[in-house]
Amino acid sequence: xxxxxxxxxxxxxxxxxxxxxxxxxxxxxxxxxxxxxxxxxxxxxxxxxxxxxxxxxxxxxxxxxxxxxxxxxxxxxxxxxxxxxxxxxxxxxxxxxxxxxxxxxxxxxxxxxxxxxx
Amino acid sequence: xxxxxxxxxxxxxxxxxxxxxxxxxxxxxxxxxxxxxxxxxxxxxxxxxxxxxxxxxxxxxxxxxxxxxxxxxxxxxxxxxxxxxxxxxxxxxxxxxxxxxxxxxxxxxxxxxxx
Numbered sequence: 001x002x003x004x005x006x007x008x009x010x011x012x013x014x015x016x017x018x019x020x021x022x023x024x025x026x027x028x029x030x031x032x033x034x035x036x037x038x039x040x041x042x043x044x045x046x047x048x049x050x051x052x053x054x055x056x057x058x059x060x061x062x063x064x065x066x067x068x069x070x071x072x073x074x075x076x077x078x079x080x081x082x083x084x085x086x087x088x089x090x091x092x093x094x095x096x097x098x099x100x101x102x103x104x105x106x107x108x109x110x111x112x113x114x115x116x117x118x
Numbered sequence: 119x120x121x122x123x124x125x126x127x128x129x130x131x132x133x134x135x136x137x138x139x140x141x142x143x144x145x146x147x148x149x150x151x152x153x154x155x156x157x158x159x160x161x162x163x164x165x166x167x168x169x170x171x172x173x174x175x176x177x178x179x180x181x182x183x184x185x186x187x188x189x190x191x192x193x194x195x196x197x198x199x200x201x202x203x204x205x206x207x208x209x210x211x212x213x214x215x216x217x218x219x220x221x222x223x224x225x226x227x228x229x230x231x232x233x
Binding site: 004031033035040041042043044045048050055056059091093095097105106107108109110111112 | 159160161162163164167203205209219220221222223224225226
């Protein structure tokens with residue numbers, strides 16, 4: 001079946017501009033995660049949705065970052081007034097939250113969106 | 119989640135076995151050991167997980183020390199496609215879909231496979 005998809009695959013923007021990154025999770029997955037990965041580092045958590053609501057947004061670096069998931073499927077990560085330090089690969093993952101707890105929950109990742117802020 | 123320690127890099131020859139170590143000396147009794155890998159220019163992908171017993175699947179085997187303070191991911195015959203960064207991650211089985219559902223990645227081990 002279809003995996004997690006992310007669009008665009010690459011986004012180049014100028015400092016100060018607004019960008020939106022889209023994530024289409026696997027159908028039926030209630031949990032959706034956004035991560036950010038800088039060069040040479042492991043992915044860092046940004047925000048986690050359970051259904052339509054943000055269960056944990058503690059990883060968002062500041063109030064320029066915002067994410068929504070209005071119908072419990074597709075999610076959009078929004079970045080206002082982009083800065084050069086926002087340049088990174090933004091990864092989305094989805095999972096079925098198992099009844100045995102997240103200790104056994106597998107996350108499926110998309111290919112990521114490479115954001116470059118000039 | 120408890121912290122894990124992995125070597126920065128390892129090398130292997132194609133078609134030879136690879137043993138990727140992970141230390142997790144502060145692991146709790148309810149932490150599962152998960153392994154993900156990230157191929158170049160791709161998102162991470164799940165490899166295997168276990169709690170106490172050794173585990174096998176089509177991709178790899180996971181050997182867990184008796185005291186659970188370390189584990190080893192075993193690729194039985196490395197291929198060029200196995201060149202990736204491998205992440206060892208601990209996840210608490212008691213946390214159900216709550217605020218700590220996210221994965222906490224370290225820097226992982228970069229595996230190079232030589233033909």
